[in-house]
Amino acid sequence: MEKELLLMMPGPVPIPERVRLAMSRQAINHRSAEFGAAYADCVRVLKTAFATKNDLVIISGSGTAGMEAAVANVGRDKDIACIVNGKFGERLYKISQRYGKAHEIKSEWGTPVDLEALKAQLEAGAQIVTLIHNETSAGIKNPAEEIGKLCRKHDALFIMDGITSIGGDTVEVDKWGVDIAITGSQKCFAAPAGLAMVSVSSRAWERMTKNPPYYLDLAAYRKSAGGTPMETPYTPAVPLFLALREACLIIEEEGLPARIARHQKMSKAVQAAAKAWGLPLFPKIDKLHSYSSTVTAIEYPAGVKDDEMRGIVKKMGIVIAGGQDHLKGKIFRIGSMGAVGAPEILSTLAITQHALKKCGYKAKGDGVEAAAEVLG
Numbered sequence: 001m002e003k004e005l006l007l008m009m010p011g012p013v014p015i016p017e018r019v020r021l022a023m024s025r026q027a028i029n030h031r032s033a034e035f036g037a038a039y040a041d042c043v044r045v046l047k048t049a050f051a052t053k054n055d056l057v058i059i060s061g062s063g064t065a066g067m068e069a070a071v072a073n074v075g076r077d078k079d080i081a082c083i084v085n086g087k088f089g090e091r092l093y094k095i096s097q098r099y100g101k102a103h104e105i106k107s108e109w110g111t112p113v114d115l116e117a118l119k120a121q122l123e124a125g126a127q128i129v130t131l132i133h134n135e136t137s138a139g140i141k142n143p144a145e146e147i148g149k150l151c152r153k154h155d156a157l158f159i160m161d162g163i164t165s166i167g168g169d170t171v172e173v174d175k176w177g178v179d180i181a182i183t184g185s186q187k188c189f190a191a192p193a194g195l196a197m198v199s200v201s202s203r204a205w206e207r208m209t210k211n212p213p214y215y216l217d218l219a220a221y222r223k224s225a226g227g228t229p230m231e232t233p234y235t236p237a238v239p240l241f242l243a244l245r246e247a248c249l250i251i252e253e254e255g256l257p258a259r260i261a262r263h264q265k266m267s268k269a270v271q272a273a274a275k276a277w278g279l280p281l282f283p284k285i286d287k288l289h290s291y292s293s294t295v296t297a298i299e300y301p302a303g304v305k306d307d308e309m310r311g312i313v314k315k316m317g318i319v320i321a322g323g324q325d326h327l328k329g330k331i332f333r334i335g336s337m338g339a340v341g342a343p344e345i346l347s348t349l350a351i352t353q354h355a356l357k358k359c360g361y362k363a364k365g366d367g368v369e370a371a372a373e374v375l376g
Contacts, residue, residue: 002143005314007319007349009296010136010164012186012193013338014241019025020323022246023239027036036229038245043225045248046197048256049189050174050181052173057200057221058244060237063163063184066196068095069216070159070180074128075100076209081126081156083113085142086135087324088161098132109327110138110283110297118147120153129158134165137324139297139333140283141165141290157204163187167251168196168263168337179204183239188263190338191247191324194240208221236249250339266336266345270296271348273367277356282331296322296339300330304359312355318348342375 007014028034044058050056061063071080071092078100082093085107096102104124118129129151133144144160151158157179162171166181168188174179177296179201186193192289200218208219220233251259271291274281280296283289300306306322306329313320321333350368357363 001078003317006347007335008093008340008344008345009335010039010187010333011184011335013190013335014340014344015190015192015336016247016250016345017263017337019243019246019250020244023192025242028238030075030236031229031231033229034335035238035241036231039225039232040219040232041245042241042248043230044070045252047199049171049251050162050173050183050201051171052181054173054199054201055222055225055226056197057218057242058232058236058253059196059216060194060232060234060240061196062193063161063182063187063196064091065216066163066182066184066198067092069198069213069218071095071099071130071180072213073209073218074157074159074161074180074204074236076159076211077101078127079103079125080093080128080130081121083132083139083142083147084119084128085109085111085140086132087114088132088135088163089130089138090360092130092132092159100128110135110140111149112284112286113142115146115150118150121154122150125154126154129314130161132161133157133171134169134292134294136292136295136333137166137327138283138297139292140285141169141292143177143288144178145172145287145349150179157207164292164294164337168260170260178250178274185244185247188337189244189247189251191244192239192240195244231301262341265336265375266295266340267291267296269345269371270334270336270349272370272374274298274304275372276363276365276367277353278364279310282327283313295333295335297331300332301356301361304356304361305329306332309359310353313351316351316354318351320348322326331340345375348371
């Protein structure tokens, strides 16, 4: 068989064959009914995954393009409260600094967000709040619903990055009061990287800046998507749209509730393995915060070197992630998102367990067996 690395990281993730094949056809006219139908299929399934009736558009660009589109279209010269407890919260904060007056509400990576500081910032007049729902840099899921309620109470717009939760975990954009929600194609949707999907509420449309960016002008995307056939304002990455359409159809066939349950079971299996090994999970959770359902962050035992351990895993054909920035060498992260299931999870855990042993760590128990009990 052809040797392919199995990507068990927080994205990109393995791409199903039918999704890959969707990109291999001859080019089509992006102003045609055929392209418009593909776009419409994507939006139909995406609205279900977002749990929204809001307008939803697709941008040819990475998830970061979606993040910048969200901030740039409503945040120019506004007071923006940016919740930060990981790398991607920092990214939204840095983007916000370029467009408005950004206020960082900072917690240590992987620790609960400071809701009291957020309340104070809202009372001081913050007009926009940004949040990473599922912070993969630390493996923590943040309380989007509670933050949405605070935004509504203070009439602030709520921008939520759902890049690693939408399509793989429970997300309820309308119920939570999310005004702009963002996700990316290469995470839970198991499509190639390069598309950002953005939903926009009526409140957000009413508060759009008068001087939006040119390529990331959300109003331009809404106008083009509202035509017959559906279009994008500028030339899209057509093969990626066709791949995303196939990935969305797979989600529709599996059923979103079943897909979410599968993701939750896989993450619990990885958590069970870590517990059996005697290794602590990195995030510090409470009644409002929980472990991520799409990536598990595990602390390294003393004496185990990151490059050595993950190098052994990679040599066996699987890629897992290390820590980012100041967490490099302190944690490793195992992704459980997209189209993977028990075979991929158990293979990854078996090889990780082997690598830990080769690096001199004596596990307390059998993590593979513990995970199999969860998955069985």
